[in-house]
Amino acid sequence: MLRNWQSECLNAALNKFTSGQPHFLCLATPGAGKTVMAAEVASSLKQQDYIDLVLCFSPSLAVxxxxxSTFSWRLSCSFNGGIGSVGGSYTYQNMLYMNDEFWDLLKRYRVLVVFDEIHHxxxxxxxxxxxWGMEILTKIQDYAAFTLALTGTPWRSDAQPISLARYSKPDGAIQCDFIYGLSEAVKDRVCRSPKIVLVDNDDLSITSSNKEDKCFNSIQELLMNESIPYxxxxxxxxxxxxxxxxxxxKLAEIRQLNPRAGGLVVASSVEHANELLSLLQNEFNQSAVIVTYRHDDPLNEITRFRTSDTKWIVSVGMVSEGTDIPRLQVCCHLSHIKTELYFRQVLGRILRISDAENQEAWLYTIAESQLSSFAERIAEDLPDNNTVIRLDRNTEQDFDIDNILGANAGKSNSTTAVDKLNVNIEWGLEINHSKLNVQDFVLTLGTFKQRLISVF
Incomplete structure (x- = not known):
């Protein structure tokens, strides 16, 4: 059975297509179920004899x-592009290598072309x-019977217009044919209500090689005033x-009710991902797998994780937009990519509702200024009962760091309150920078604090 928003979008798309307008753009928040809706549109058009074939393009092999799989199920036939198939699913990268015989399909048959995450x-x-936009403009736009474009984040980091999209004048706002936002999805219990924790530190100091001390009240202040990269x-x-x-x-807490709940760690590089995997396994005694472009068979690894009870999956970019793993409920965001598009797409990985008892969704990241702004805007999308809580020295509780590190941290029945920490840690940052050598300074941290942006 379709969700209400999917039925409404289906009807809107069919009405537009049957009235002679061939292009439709759907904006629906990550995790809302855009693929199922698109498959239903394809099925309806096929049943009503408006189309012969369906072609789908998306940003990754996993998607x-x-x-x-979804289109094959809904259309009740093969969807692998072979003989007897009603269509096929390809990546945007594939478009660059399709021959003329493939593109002639759009001239010889009535074809619905579906673009997932069209903002690429x-x-x-x-x-x-x-x-990829060039292929759409020259090979698809004027030849497809219909195009259905889907996105959860309708903008690009480079501010370029999205292919096939219409924009209003003079403000340049994108014109979507159907919009289903995060606020509506949370209200309808289609998506989980996220809680974003921004981790900061209010007592940082740098001691340089000449013994000169500099103090900072936040990580952002440090990043703004010193030649230290994020x-x-x-x-x-x-x-x-x-x-x-x-x-x-947090994952251990959730798993007390949802034994199969999982977590995602987003790394900044393959080397970073391997280090994070090692920390999870050796310091926290966590079951974990890794998927990167350098590893063997990453797609099957994602599939195995989706149906397993392994606690963590560590990735650089393989588990991003469109990857459907409903049991993911915690995300540790340690990527160097600081764009709102990427931040929202990563958050979307933990928003998909499952049939489990607990439906919490938690994202942990550093309180860097851009990431903090993105979190604030997400909170603005959910105005009802959302709260912003600042935890400082006066509200935090003392906690022994040994209870986080070591064997006890990995036990799923742990009840230690590590959400509030008061620890002093010396960070010996290894920075290769023209103004700073590894031995030039010692960065000392005082009290960690978290700023919790939650929506209940």
């Missing part, structure tokens, strides 16, 4: 495989289009241990 394709003219924070061992400790404890 393409998921789309293939930019340009409404050949002058400004990127490679990557040095998220790859520092003690910082990683701290955020992983918070995340592991």
């Amino acid at each position: 393409a495989e998921s789309i293939k 394709c930019s340009g409404n003219s050949v002058i400004e289009a990127n490679a 990557s040095a924070i998220i790859t520092n061992r003690e910082a990683m241990l701290y955020l992983l400790g918070l995340s592991c404890h």
Whole structure:
């Protein structure tokens, strides 16, 4: 049975298509179920004899495989692009290598083309289009019977227009044919209500090689005033241990009700991912797997994790937009990518409702200024009963760091209150920078604090 928003979007798309307008853009929050809705549109058009074939394009192999499975199920036939198939699912990268025989399908048959996460394709003219947008403009736009574009984040970090999208004048706002936001999805219990924890520190000091001390009241103040890159924070061992400790404890709490609940760790590089995996396994005694482009068979690894009870999956970019793993409920965000599009897509991985008893969704990250702004805007999307809580020295409780690190941290029945920590850790940052050498300074941290943005 379709969700209410899916039925409404289906009807809106069919009405537009049957009235002679071939392009439809759906904006629906990550985790709302866009693929199922799109498959229903394809099925309805096929049953009503408006189309012969369906082609789907998406940003990754993992998403393409998921789309293939959903469309094959809904259309009750093969969807692998072979003989007897009603269509196929491909990546945007595949478009660059399709031959003329493939593109002739759009001229010879009535084809519905579905674009998942269309924001990856930019340009409404050949002058400004990127490679994928160019293929859409020259091979698909004027030949497809219908196009159905889907997105959960309707903008691009480079501010370029999205292919096939319409924009209002003079403000340049994108014009969507159907909108289903996070607020509506949470209200309808289609998506989980997220809680975002921004981890900061209010007592940082740098001691340089000449013994000169500098003090800072936040991580952001440090990043603004010193030649220390953000990557040095998220790859520092003690910082990683701290955020992983918070995340592991929260997952342990959730697993008391949902034994199969899982967590996602988003790393900044393959090397970073391997280090985070080692910390999870060796310091926190957690079951964990890793998926990166360098590892064997990452797609099957994601599939195995989806149906297993392994606690954590560590990835650089393989588990991102469109990847459907409903049992994910905790995310430790340690990526160096600081764009709102990526932040929202990562958050979307833990928003998919499951049939489990507990439906909490927690994301932990560093209180860097851009990430803090993104979290604030997400809170604005959910105005009802959302709260912003600041935890400082006066409200935090003392806690022994040994209870986070070591064997006890990995036990699923742990009840230690590691959400509030008061620890002093010395970070020896290894930074390769023109103004700073590894031996030039020691960065000392005082009290950690978390700013909790929660929506209940």
